[in-house]
Amino acid sequence: MRSAVRVGIIGFGTVGSGVVKILVERQELIRRRLGCPIEIAGIADLDLKRDRGVAISKAILTTDANRIIKDPEIDIVVELMGGYDPARRYLLDAIGDRKHVVTANKALLAAYGEEIFSAADAAGVDIGFEGSVGGGIPIIRAMKEGLSAENITAIYGIVNGTCNYILTRMTDEGKQFSEALSDAQRLGYAEADPTLDIGGADSAHKLAILANLAFGTPVSIKDIYTEGVDKVTALDIFFAEEFGYKIKLLAIAKLADGEIEARVHPTMIPKEYLLSKVDGVYNAIYIAGTSVGETLFYGPGAGAIPTGAAVVSDLIDIARNIIKGDAMGGRVPPASFLQMSRTPLTVKRVEEIESLYYLRFTAEDRPGVLSKISGVLGQYQISISSVIQQGRKAGGAVPLVMMTHRARERDVQEALRQVNQVNYVSEPTVLIRVEGPEAGEAP
């Protein structure tokens, strides 16, 4: 029996401090589950001065990550510094040194996952990344192990707490985007530069990871169509409610006929769906499969301690392998499917998808406009399921809102291009994709 499993941590920031805190405070719990302690053998960070509010020996601190990577006493290297490089290099070096690795770096995995997974697979070491998606929700393990017998057909995720918080405030209080964003920043739910969150890129990173695990194929971040929440208006949230929907930023991946859809955008979903009820900074991932039907995993999407606990669950997992013997690395393939059994699948261009659509035209309030607009839609085989025409603003522009039946995105885009050019339409038409029963999905 091992007397201890030793970890080295690179990056002593928010999540790093959370991991250290949990490892220090939960020693007894970990010992009861694992049979031996997990010892922190080293922590590398450029800032060794700042107080992280956790008592650790100064002797294990270093500014040199290579001392962690090369330390023969260390079993597992934990990368929590974020960013692409040198994080990527550190992980590959640690793997090259036959150390198991753990990371919560979704941007890195979305961009360089293939390289890192292949390296881990070739070296026969484990890679844990439970902290990369859904914070404290054990979604990675659910997809790699819990749902391992499942033919997963669709994923719908609320995977960015900042965006969900903003949309929740806009929905509950009728606030505009900029106001809700300011609140989020004041409360620490949004960064000073919130671009990565509100622009949707963070959600796309997470979707790339989830789709990879679900469908057994690498998914490139550049193939994921991405729209953020910054264009969502209080007016559209109001109309969504009128139609019985809520607007959520969803990360959507589907597999049908050997092709994948992978996209991130504000989405209207029926307000009675469980996903509609996931509010504030919480995350939830809905997974549909041919055996299980529908499942949903809900919890905190971020935070030092929830994400830290996810990282420590990876450490316990790998430590359980280490205790059982050196041959145990790679017990579960990095990306759920054996590396050699993963099949590259085509990701559809967004123009090829089909969806229901919410369209908000800003049109002059005069006779014949509804007929003209619906005429253009009809030319493109887009049929309308309901209309809200609010009016009377003598001579001025008013919103004209339509929900469509299932239509092809390309047709909708073409039709809108045509409508936007006519003189009775005064602003670019707003398009929001809608998921609902008619689309054959029921998150």
Next chain:
Amino acid sequence: MRSAVRVGIIGFGTVGSGVVKILVERQELIRRRLGCPIEIAGIADLDLKRDRGVAISKAILTTDANRIIKDPEIDIVVELMGGYDPARRYLLDAIGDRKHVVTANKALLAAYGEEIFSAADAAGVDIGFEGSVGGGIPIIRAMKEGLSAENITAIYGIVNGTCNYILTRMTDEGKQFSEALSDAQRLGYAEADPTLDIGGADSAHKLAILANLAFGTPVSIKDIYTEGVDKVTALDIFFAEEFGYKIKLLAIAKLADGEIEARVHPTMIPKEYLLSKVDGVYNAIYIAGTSVGETLFYGPGAGAIPTGAAVVSDLIDIARNIIKGDAMGGRVPPASFLQMSRTPLTVKRVEEIESLYYLRFTAEDRPGVLSKISGVLGQYQISISSVIQQGRKAGGAVPLVMMTHRARERDVQEALRQVNQVNYVSEPTVLIRVEGPEAGEAP
């Protein structure tokens, strides 16, 4: 590399057929995740004639379970016959023969879990029981592995689809219990003899398993206070709505100050809680912990294919160990904590718990009754947070409904005993426990 992992199945009923169907139809998926096939080496059942709608060789069928247990070619024995004996004996014999085992038998694990877990631990074999709780929801694995770094403080589970279906129909359509039960039976959501489900015993079995994994202690089924849904009336559901609550059959376990609460009963929860929105035959398990805060796991609670997929996920898990070598059995302790590190904790008697209470008195509609009843409650330190008095039925009995602040169950029981004896109260008072913000919980 193993050329195959071989399983023997005892019990070719509903779930057994689901498992076989998945193993047959998903061979390619399993191979892509595992690297080798899972072969069905034998199936034992007393009925070899009935068509299960799945193509398997007759040569692997037997009526003799011992042929499965003793077959040296079989790596994993799957017990899906249900009941206590001989299922218990078969599992222990298979473990004694150093075979890994998988079961979905919650009644057996609730009653004999300690014996079976200890035997598996001593033999160094794995035991999988993902199918025993929450059907297709990978909740067992979440508790043993995903939340392994977590100090779990509370579990609130909707773990019986039959009861949840009945309560949903009663809530949505104002039906009485007997009517909703008939519907459930007609639709196949309730057994002809529904006692085990509607009486709450099935939920208690599942709670015993979950509390065991959460708190690292054996929990005896007889220490779980259990009430079913059969006493819930449409009237109480109506009043619950008036107060902003829904009634769900919850399996509740909490750990505080080194003592456990474990109970199953109809419970009012605020209607905006996510658990309130889990309807129909679906299950959900809410888990609170000191790092993760709140998590919720939602999915189908039963059914041949969802539960079958859970069983097959156990097979893949164990097969991943087998492929890595014989030493891998027991990588994860049977009950999440090492057997030797589990600490027996006291389960509080229900009289000792504290809760909020909904009380519905059936009292004569005359002056002074409210004052008298609240006077008795006051004697027992029970304070009232709100009252609904519906009236005027000249001289007749009317419902008088109260919500209490936090109170001790023993006091409430004593007070009701006293109130029920007075002549202006014409029927035994209805008591429904309430979980909500004041109780310090927020599922």
